[in-house]
Amino acid sequence: MMSGVLQRSMLLLSLCFILAPSAIADATSSQVTILKAARLIDGTGAPALSPAMVRVEGDRIIEVGSRLRIPAGARLIDLGDATLLPGLIDLHTHLTGDERVHWEDALTKSTPPRDALWGARNARITLLAGFTTCRDMGPAWPYVDVELRRAIDEGAVPGPRMLVAGAYVSSTGGAGDARQFSTYVDVPAVRNLADGANEVTKAVRTNLKNGADFIKILVTGAVLSKGISPGAQQYSDEEIRAAVVEAHRWGKQVAAHAHGAEGIKAAIRAGVRTVDHGSYLDDEAVSLLLHANRQVFYVPTLYTYEAIDRSDAGNPIPESERQRARDIRAIGYAGFKRALAAGLPIGFGTDAQVIPHGQNAKEFAIRVKLGEAPMAAIVSATSLNAEIIGWQDRVGSIIPKKLADIIAVSGDPLRDITALERVRFVMKDGVVYREDLR
Numbered sequence: 001m002m003s004g005v006l007q008r009s010m011l012l013l014s015l016c017f018i019l020a021p022s023a024i025a026d027a028t029s030s031q032v033t034i035l036k037a038a039r040l041i042d043g044t045g046a047p048a049l050s051p052a053m054v055r056v057e058g059d060r061i062i063e064v065g066s067r068l069r070i071p072a073g074a075r076l077i078d079l080g081d082a083t084l085l086p087g088l089i090d091l092h093t094h095l096t097g098d099e100r101v102h103w104e105d106a107l108t109k110s111t112p113p114r115d116a117l118w119g120a121r122n123a124r125i126t127l128l129a130g131f132t133t134c135r136d137m138g139p140a141w142p143y144v145d146v147e148l149r150r151a152i153d154e155g156a157v158p159g160p161r162m163l164v165a166g167a168y169v170s171s172t173g174g175a176g177d178a179r180q181f182s183t184y185v186d187v188p189a190v191r192n193l194a195d196g197a198n199e200v201t202k203a204v205r206t207n208l209k210n211g212a213d214f215i216k217i218l219v220t221g222a223v224l225s226k227g228i229s230p231g232a233q234q235y236s237d238e239e240i241r242a243a244v245v246e247a248h249r250w251g252k253q254v255a256a257h258a259h260g261a262e263g264i265k266a267a268i269r270a271g272v273r274t275v276d277h278g279s280y281l282d283d284e285a286v287s288l289l290l291h292a293n294r295q296v297f298y299v300p301t302l303y304t305y306e307a308i309d310r311s312d313a314g315n316p317i318p319e320s321e322r323q324r325a326r327d328i329r330a331i332g333y334a335g336f337k338r339a340l341a342a343g344l345p346i347g348f349g350t351d352a353q354v355i356p357h358g359q360n361a362k363e364f365a366i367r368v369k370l371g372e373a374p375m376a377a378i379v380s381a382t383s384l385n386a387e388i389i390g391w392q393d394r395v396g397s398i399i400p401k402k403l404a405d406i407i408a409v410s411g412d413p414l415r416d417i418t419a420l421e422r423v424r425f426v427m428k429d430g431v432v433y434r435e436d437l438r
């Protein structure tokens with residue numbers, strides 16, 4: 001039985017116009033493409049430009065303006081009453097695996113190749129929804145994400161450019177301990193548990209050796225877990241610091257899954273790059289983040305609280321965990337409002353897989369409903385997210401010399417933020433993957 005979500009996403013794919021081989025040839029041969037639309041939001045927070053034209057050569061943005069010369073032989077793509085935006089960035093996805101299988105069951109009900117194939121499907125849906133960059137927060141089977149990233153980079157499957165975690169680091173019995181079987185059952189392929197500073201250091205080294213781009217560590221319990229509660233800190237301050245020290249030696253960042261206030265604060269003090277979810281963000285945590293002065297960022301995932309409890313047949317989440325989400329929802333919203341009121345820069349993430357893939361942009365509407373300005377929400381998912389992952393020289397804004405990751409939506413997202421849920425044009429690296437606006 002196919003879920004409604006799956007049927008909808010397959011319909012979406014069949015409506016899309018995918019230009020793979022010829023477009024790839026264009027991108028490498030420096031063909032000039034001129035994009036034209038009613039307006040452009042460049043991702044930096046500057047007011048929208050109207051009308052707007054962008055000149056793309058190969059994989060780069062060359063020129064942006066209201067009226068550009070169209071050179072002979074250039075390809076003109078006129079998108080009409082649309083808004084051009086930078087490709088969106090999601091800092092918290094789980095692209096590998098089948099979203100209908102609960103992650104704790106994946107080790108008994110799935111296999112690494114199956115999860116990789118579903119990963120290819122999810123990556124394509126995510127790209128076509130306008131997300132051209134994803135920081136992926138970890139697979140059920142270690143390093144399946146590394147192979148998905150590689151397949152995308154090699155052009156074997158379409159998907160966002162990815163930063164991957166490899167095997168997230170968790171304490172025994174903590175939120176990331178998926179091996180909750182009988183004591184007598186083991187899954188030898190999965191070795192992501194680390195206890196004590198020495199084991200955490202070794203886990204960081206093993207991940208980076210095996211191709212991870214950053215370290216994901218679970219510092220508190222989770223909503224979608226049977227283990228220690230989301231409010232509880234599961235790693236000691238010393239263990240979290242060990243992860244950060246070792247990752248920094250390799251020039252890499254640490255992303256911390258954290259719900260409870262004490263875990264959030266321990267992670268900020270240890271110098272992680274992001275505190276993800278951040279449900280119980282309190283005044284002290286906000287002031288620590290302000291003092292961290294754009295070195296540590298809060299990345300909420302607000303649509304999850306609602307999506308976890310959705311009633312479609314494909315949702316594998318059991319009642320006990322839905323109840324955890326209901327308990328924590330108002331607290332998570334209050335944390336976000338606290339961060340907004342303090343003027344904190346807030347990163348953008350969704351936890352896609354917990355929410356259906358391709359619905360990443362639903363996070364925008366919740367943030368705006370909770371009081372964020374539409375432009376600030378767009379900056380969060382573009383230039384701010386690029387700054388957080390250290391890719392501000394490559395992606396996150398429509399500025400000359402950046403990679404040509406450009407999307408378009410019909411209408412104006414500053415008037416109706418849900419326009420971002422209806423992406424109609426997607427270019428990544430100068431290659432057009434979706435073009436149903438013309």
Ligand SMILES: [Zn+2]
Pocket residue numbers: 092093094137351
């Ligand atoms: Zn997650």
